[in-house]
Amino acid sequence: xxxxxxxxxxxxxxxxxxxxxxxxxxxxxxxxxxxxxxxxxxxxxxxxxxxxxxxxxxxxxxxxxxxxxxxxxxxxxxxxxxxxxxxxxxxxxxxxxxxxxxxxxxxxxxxxxxxxxxxxxxxxxxxxxxxxxxxxxxxxxxxxxxxxxxxxxxxxxxxxxxxxxxxxxxxxxxxxxxxxxxxxxxxxxxxxxxxxxxxxxxxxxxxxxxxxxxxxxxxxxxxxxxxxxxxxxxxxxxxxxxxxxxxxxxx
Amino acid sequence: xxxxxxxxxxxxxxxxxxxxxxxxxxxxxxxxxxxxxxxxxxxxxxxxxxxxxxxxxxxxxxxxxxxxxxxxxxxxxxxxxxxxxxxxxxxxxxxxxxxxxxxxxxxxxxxxxxxxxxxxxxxxxxxxxxxxxxxxxxxxxxxxxxxxxxxxxxxxxxxxxxxxxxxxxxxxxxxxxxxxxxxxxxxxxxxxxxxxxxxxxxxxxxxxxxxxxxxxxxxxxxxxxxxxxxxxxxxxxxxxxxxxxxxxxxxxxxxxxxxxxxxxxxxxxxxxxxxxxxxxxxxxxxxxxxxxxxxxxxxxxxxxxxxxxxxxxxxxxxxxxxxxxxxxxxxxxxxxxxxxxxxxxxxx
Amino acid sequence: xxxxxxxxxxxxxxxxxxxxxxxxxxxxxxxxxxxxxxxxxxxxxxxxxxxxxxxxxxxxxxxxxxxxxxxxxxxxxxxxxxxxxxxxxxxxxxxxxxxxxxxxxxxxxxxxxxxxxxxxxxxxxxxxxxxxxxxxxxxxxxxxxxxxxxxxxxxxxxxxxxxxxxxxxxxxxxxxxxxxxxxxxxxxxxxxxxxxxxxxxxxxxxxxxxxxxxxxxxxxxxxxxxxxxxxxxxxxxxxxxxxxxxxxxxxxxxxxxxxxxxxxxxxxxxxxxxxxxxxxxxxxxxxxxxxxxxxxxxxxxxxxxxxxxxxxxxx
Numbered sequence: 036x037x038x039x040x041x042x043x044x045x046x047x048x049x050x051x052x053x054x055x056x057x058x059x060x061x062x063x064x065x066x067x068x069x070x071x072x073x074x075x076x077x078x079x080x081x082x083x084x085x086x087x088x089x090x091x092x093x094x095x096x097x098x099x100x101x102x103x104x105x106x107x108x109x110x111x112x113x114x115x116x117x118x119x120x121x122x123x124x125x126x127x128x129x130x131x132x133x134x135x136x137x138x139x140x141x142x143x144x145x146x147x148x149x150x151x152x153x154x155x156x157x158x159x160x161x162x163x164x165x166x167x168x169x170x171x172x173x174x175x176x177x178x179x180x181x182x183x184x185x186x187x188x189x190x191x192x193x194x195x196x197x198x199x200x201x202x203x204x205x206x207x208x209x210x211x212x213x214x215x216x217x218x219x220x221x222x223x224x225x226x227x228x229x230x231x232x233x234x235x236x237x238x239x240x241x242x243x244x245x246x247x248x249x250x251x252x253x254x255x256x257x258x259x260x261x262x263x264x265x266x267x268x269x270x271x272x273x274x275x276x277x278x279x280x281x282x283x284x285x286x
Numbered sequence: 287x288x289x290x291x292x293x294x295x296x297x298x299x300x301x302x303x304x305x306x307x308x309x310x311x312x313x314x315x316x317x318x319x320x321x322x323x324x325x326x327x328x329x330x331x332x333x334x335x336x337x338x339x340x341x342x343x344x345x346x347x348x349x350x351x352x353x354x355x356x357x358x359x360x361x362x363x364x365x366x367x368x369x370x371x372x373x374x375x376x377x378x379x380x381x382x383x384x385x386x387x388x389x390x391x392x393x394x395x396x397x398x399x400x401x402x403x404x405x406x407x408x409x410x411x412x413x414x415x416x417x418x419x420x421x422x423x424x425x426x427x428x429x430x431x432x433x434x435x436x437x438x439x440x441x442x443x444x445x446x447x448x449x450x451x452x453x454x455x456x457x458x459x460x461x462x463x464x465x466x467x468x469x470x471x472x473x474x475x476x477x478x479x480x481x482x483x484x485x486x487x488x489x490x491x492x493x494x495x496x497x498x499x500x501x502x503x504x505x506x507x508x509x510x511x512x513x514x515x516x517x518x519x520x521x522x523x524x525x526x527x528x529x530x531x532x533x534x535x536x537x538x539x540x541x542x543x544x545x546x547x548x549x550x551x552x553x554x555x556x557x558x559x560x561x562x563x564x565x566x567x568x569x570x571x572x573x574x575x576x577x578x579x580x581x582x583x584x585x586x587x588x589x590x591x592x593x594x595x596x597x598x599x600x601x602x603x604x605x606x607x608x609x610x611x612x613x614x615x616x617x618x619x620x621x622x623x624x625x626x627x628x629x630x631x632x633x634x
Numbered sequence: 635x636x637x638x639x640x641x642x643x644x645x646x647x648x649x650x651x652x653x654x655x656x657x658x659x660x661x662x663x664x665x666x667x668x669x670x671x672x673x674x675x676x677x678x679x680x681x682x683x684x685x686x687x688x689x690x691x692x693x694x695x696x697x698x699x700x701x702x703x704x705x706x707x708x709x710x711x712x713x714x715x716x717x718x719x720x721x722x723x724x725x726x727x728x729x730x731x732x733x734x735x736x737x738x739x740x741x742x743x744x745x746x747x748x749x750x751x752x753x754x755x756x757x758x759x760x761x762x763x764x765x766x767x768x769x770x771x772x773x774x775x776x777x778x779x780x781x782x783x784x785x786x787x788x789x790x791x792x793x794x795x796x797x798x799x800x801x802x803x804x805x806x807x808x809x810x811x812x813x814x815x816x817x818x819x820x821x822x823x824x825x826x827x828x829x830x831x832x833x834x835x836x837x838x839x840x841x842x843x844x845x846x847x848x849x850x851x852x853x854x855x856x857x858x859x860x861x862x863x864x865x866x867x868x869x870x871x872x873x874x875x876x877x878x879x880x881x882x883x884x885x886x887x888x889x890x891x892x893x894x895x896x897x898x899x900x901x902x903x904x905x906x907x908x909x910x911x912x913x914x915x916x917x918x919x920x921x922x923x924x925x926x927x928x929x930x931x932x933x934x935x936x937x938x939x940x941x942x943x944x945x946x947x948x949x
Contacts, residue, residue, distance in 0.1 A: 110499035122494035142480030409668035589747040596740030
């Protein structure tokens with residue numbers, strides 16, 4: 036069990052964004068999180084990753100309790116999340132955006148930064164690894180391009196894969212294919228499966244494009260009004276009456 | 287008044303002012319240019335540095351010469367003037383000591399002051415430090431041991447033992463340039479390191495930076511330590527140059543002068559800070575001369591100078607937001623290796 | 635020690651703080667800009683009153699709208715020459731704040747220049763003036779005289795707050811302002827003309843702050859530094875309101891005013907703290923609030939919680 040959420044709740048004043056959700060994600064799996072708009076999916080991610088403090092409940096990651104920790108501490112444990120609207124660093128290049136992700140770099144401590152010798156070797160190594168990742172993504176030609184000059188599809192790709200170098204064990208992807216063409220979406224998901232197979236990563240993915248998601252995930256959770264409405268294998272969930280009604284209700 | 291224009295004197299006074307302000311500008315640039323922290327209280331650390339230098343120097347000289355009297359008293363000033371040039375080693379030693387002590391003390395104070403503001407938005411940092419500076423000034427006006435509103439005077443110049451004043455001032459200007467160069471090298475080294483990289487992530491999107499594992503509050507506090515330390519050093523240089531300090535020298539207007547230099551010169555790079563301070567201190571010196579030549583101007587040139595600064599900030603932001611020297615990408619040693627590697631692939 | 639004087643001071647100073655701080659909170663909520671020119675609105679309002687007074691306009695009733703108009707005009711001008719163009723170029727809030735800083739410096743010294751010129755040309759002191767415009771008659775209560783201005787201030791405050799309340803809650807433009815303040819994206823989608831709403835908000839806020847400056851001049855004194863002298867307290871008041879709630883901004887005005895007058899009086903009498911240390915009180919209040927209950931929603935905030943040891947699992 037990589038991620039376990041127990042009776043998680045998050046209230047904003049009178050609004051119950053999450054109202055007692057329990058779920059689990061097994062190691063090496065690709066799990067989906069779906070639900071109509073406003074059902075609490077992003078809130079769940081925000082609480083799990085330490086962005087918000089939970090009102091009630093527990094979050095366990097690799098056997099360790101992580102609720103209440105700060106977002107940076109959770110990242111360092113191997114739980115990485117991406118944002119629906121990509122939050123890349125606009126003044127840095129593509130390469131630097133990837134280079135920023137490995138934790139605890141020697142040169143990141145101000146005192147060490149003064150002495151170039153201390154961090155040059157690590158920097159070069161990390162840079163080589165970063166280039167390899169960019170090659171894998173097909174972004175190598177853009178390594179020195181400023182992120183603000185990239186196309187939307189490339190930005191999405193970079194946002195998704197940036198966390199790879201950070202020693203991530205579980206990746207929480209928030210609508211990775213929003214605004215992306217169908218074929219690109221399929222390529223992205225092929226890439227995700229490849230990562231899972233080769234590196235043993237686990238994925239928990241919020242998606243709205245059910246037609247893409249359903250082909251790739253093994254298990255799906257459905258959220259509605261902050262509560263778990265349904266769960267199961269994609270084929271079962273899609274047939275579930277309650278789920279269909281929830282989605283029609285939002286339309 | 288004789289019309290002969292003392293070019294050398296003008297140059298020396300300009301370079302002294304420019305070097306000092308360049309150090310403060312670079313420190314502000316570290317904060318706003320690289321890390322996105324809007325600090326409206328630089329003058330506070332400038333002032334603390336100046337007062338530290340004045341106090342420590344006065345105390346050392348009085349103690350060494352066995353004189354016991356309040357630092358700000360007339361006896362002290364007279365005594366200090368008498369023993370200022372007796373022992374060159376004492377002067378220089380005190381100078382160096384003050385630089386070190388001030389760097390760490392002002393840095394430390396900056397680190398502490400930034401603490402309440404590490405989480406809240408940019409406006410709060412600016413106004414908190416601004417208020418801190420003003421409160422400090424009000425406090426110092428009432429603080430008798432350092433002379434209250436009169437402050438301290440007669441501070442022995444590190445080069446007081448050089449009898450030729452022109453030579454003394456000239457060498458001091460060169461010393462300041464050397465320290466400015468050192469500040470530049472340190473700032474450049476920091477900016478082009480992984481720490482510099484994560485400084486920029488805090489500027490671009492501090493929340494994303496936090497979510498990618500960077501300890502954003504600690505980054506901000508470290509930057510504030512360094513920048514406040516540099517500002518303190520500039521204060522030390524000022525105290526020796528003027529030979530006196532008093533609280534009303536350190537008003538918010540000084541901070542805003544520095545802001546104009548950083549914005550006009552170009553945020554996000556150290557060269558820009560230097561260029562900006564060179565230009566604005568030059569204009570400042572020129573207007574000082576103009577003021578002397580036309581003391582009966584219909585509108586005080588001081589006011590006009592400030593109006594120009596305000597317009598300069600606005601116009602720069604509107605039409606050339608990058609400033610005179612736009613920000614250049616980071617120079618990391620890795621990048622060269624990478625371009626080699628990428629080229630190799632393209633060739634293969 | 636704490637007598638009727640302190641209480642009366644608390645009231646009229648609190649009223650003025652309220653009149654100046656509420657527009658600061660409102661303009662921030664609608665535009666998300668920390669506007670340093672707010673300082674100038676105060677000074678401008680004061681000096682419009684002074685100049686008209688010196689020309690013979692003696693009635694507070696006439697001075698108030700004049701100050702309001704000038705403050706409103708400058709606020710809207712700023713929007714068109716600075717904030718609007720910068721926003722169109724995608725400037726972030728820090729840049730806008732710095733732009734307002736540049737404007738503040740410009741206006742501040744332009745006011746100095748104008749007053750300096752005026753002093754030389756008209757040979758009167760303009761750097762320290764008290765325009766004792768006539769208003770309501772005063773009332774004597776034993777040893778204390780409640781000046782006519784005191785009642786005038788109460789009246790003005792009452793009228794302004796009432797107008798503002800009605801405007802924001804009952805009128806269409808008020809609803810539009812609130813919509814843009816609470817949810818700018820939704821407001822945009824609903825077809826609310828953001829430009830116009832923002833301009834009107836600036837006019838309202840600039841004018842109101844100017845009225846505050848005028849009242850201060852009438853009650854206390856007009857100097858070119860009057861805005862700068864008050865801004866720390868005003869900001870502390872708005873922070874008590876969390877830069878969000880107009881109600882709490884209003885309440886905060888009296889809290890700060892009370893602390894300044896009553897607390898300061900006590901400290902002065904018992905510990906000999908000099909009166910010029912008054913700003914320490916607002917600053918301490920500001921720091922206290924930032925540490926205890928930081929307005930994270932306002933002005934951006936970091937989702938980082940400083941924790942001590944294992945306190946994180948205490949639930």
